[in-house]
Amino acid sequence: MKQLFTLLLLVLVGGSTMAQMAHPGKLSGVLSDSLTAAPIGYANAVLKNGDKLISGTAADGEGKFELANLPLGSYTLELTFLGYRPKKLPITLTAEQPVLQLGKVPLNSDSKILAAVEVTAMKALVEDKGDKLVYNAEKDASNAGGNAADVLRKVPTLTVDLDGNVQMRGNSNIKVLVNGKPSGMMARNLAEALRQMPADNIKSVEVITSPGARYDAEGSAGVINIITKKGLQGFNGSTNVTTGNLNRYLGTNLNYRKKKLGISLSASGYQYRNKYSMESTRTNLVNGEPVSVFEQTTWLITPVLVATAK
Numbered sequence: 001m002k003q004l005f006t007l008l009l010l011v012l013v014g015g016s017t018m019a020q021m022a023h024p025g026k027l028s029g030v031l032s033d034s035l036t037a038a039p040i041g042y043a044n045a046v047l048k049n050g051d052k053l054i055s056g057t058a059a060d061g062e063g064k065f066e067l068a069n070l071p072l073g074s075y076t077l078e079l080t081f082l083g084y085r086p087k088k089l090p091i092t093l094t095a096e097q098p099v100l101q102l103g104k105v106p107l108n109s110d111s112k113i114l115a116a117v118e119v120t121a122m123k124a125l126v127e128d129k130g131d132k133l134v135y136n137a138e139k140d141a142s143n144a145g146g147n148a149a150d151v152l153r154k155v156p157t158l159t160v161d162l163d164g165n166v167q168m169r170g171n172s173n174i175k176v177l178v179n180g181k182p183s184g185m186m187a188r189n190l191a192e193a194l195r196q197m198p199a200d201n202i203k204s205v206e207v208i209t210s211p212g213a214r215y216d217a218e219g220s221a222g223v224i225n226i227i228t229k230k231g232l233q234g235f236n237g238s239t240n241v242t243t244g245n246l247n248r249y250l251g252t253n254l255n256y257r258k259k260k261l262g263i264s265l266s267a268s269g270y271q272y273r274n275k276y277s278m279e280s281t282r283t284n285l286v287n288g289e290p291v292s293v294f295e296q297t298t299w300l301i302t303p304v305l306v307a308t309a310k
Contacts, residue, residue, distance in 0.1 A: 025070030025093035029102030031063040031079060033109070039063030040107060043081035047091065049073065072098060085110045126156060133157065133207040137199065138229070147240070147253070148197035148226065155205050158224070162242075164191025168209070171221035175211070178226050195240070196253045196266045203229045247271070 027047065031040040045065040046056040054075055059065040070093060077089040084107040093100060127134040135155045137143055143151055153160045159167045168174050176186045185193045206225040242249035251268035282294040 023069040023071050024095075024098040025072055026066070026068045026099040027070060027077070027091060027093070027102070028064070028066040028100075029105045031059055031065065031081070032104050032106055033084075034106035035109065037104075037106075040081055040084065043079060043084075043107070046078045046080075047075050048078060049075050079105060079107060081107065083110055084108065131208065131210070133209070135205045135207070137202045137204055143199040143202070146199040147195050148199060148202060149191070149194040151199045151202050151205060152194065152224070155207060157207055157209060157222075160194075164194050166190060166194070166224070168207070168222040168224070173221040174224060175222075176224045176226065179228060180225055192266075195251060195268075196264060197226075198253070201228050203227045 029045075031043045031045075032038060033040060039062045041059060041061040041063055043059045043063065043065070044056070045059060045067065047054040047067055047070065055067045055070060057065050057067055072093045072095060075091045075093075077091045079087045079089070087105070087107055089102070089105070091100065125136055125139055127136070133156060135151075137151050137154075140154065143154075149160050149164050149166075152158050152166060157169055159170075165172065166174060166176070175182075176190060177183065178186065183193070185196075204227045206227065208223040208225070211223045239252040240249070241251075248271040249268070251266070253264065253266040278298045280296045282296075283290050284292040284294075
């Protein structure tokens with residue numbers, strides 16, 4: 001039994017020695033940064049013969065790598081690591097020089113110099129800037145074809161009824177500015193002015209819920225600042241139609257602007273039914289005592305047509 005174990009051990013040792021004699025090549029080196037000379041740990045080292053992989057390994061934390069039991073011949077050593085340019089080295093292992101120590105192998109950083117960095121971000125539809133609330137109307141595609149009243153209906157804290165009356169948190173004591181300045185048209189008839197202003201001309205709407213002392217008592221409930229787009233030129237218009245069995249409305253506005261010349265034309269017609277009732281009561285008396293009571297109620301509906309043009 002002892003002799004059999006000794007024979008098996010000799011066979012294994014002999015086989016290992018023959019394998020080492022068949023592949024005596026060995027390759028080693030240390031990877032480092034070409035600028036700082038700092039070691040590059042855990043980089044990849046791959047030995048190839050054309051497209052055929054012969055051997056490969058990863059460097060340790062100090063950048064050292066070693067490939068052993070290599071057959072003699074000519075190869076290509078490929079060194080790669082994230083953030084560095086790949087490097088290829090021709091390697092030749094011969095019987096006269098089966099062991100090759102490359103020493104320090106520098107890798108060049110793969111950094112690129114950018115001419116400029118442009119950061120692009122889209123504004124939110126509604127922005128809370130502390131002292132005011134901003135609704136970016138130009139970012140809302142659903143405003144196309146409407147008017148300023150339609151835009152204000154989408155602004156938080158504001159409500160606009162069918163007649164164009166604007167309220168802020170239930171209070172109608174508000175001040176409306178255009179580009180930060182008072183507008184005589186807005187002051188005279190706010191509802192009509194909002195219907196005449198196209199939504200496409202509005203860039204954003206600022207709502208100041210706590211106005212400062214520089215605003216008069218007219219804006220005690222809050223201030224609305226309508227900011228229009230700059231340099232708008234050309235022709236635009238809109239038409240609004242409301243229909244029903246009691247009320248009908250047709251309105252249109254046309255605007256033309258060329259440099260410093262601006263022309264605006266608006267026309268509207270409103271038909272409604274004036275509905276009211278009339279009641280009458282008749283009591284018959286005999287000797288001062290009521291004997292019968294007659295009650296009558298009449299409902300009257302009168303159509304009314306109102307048309308305006310400016």
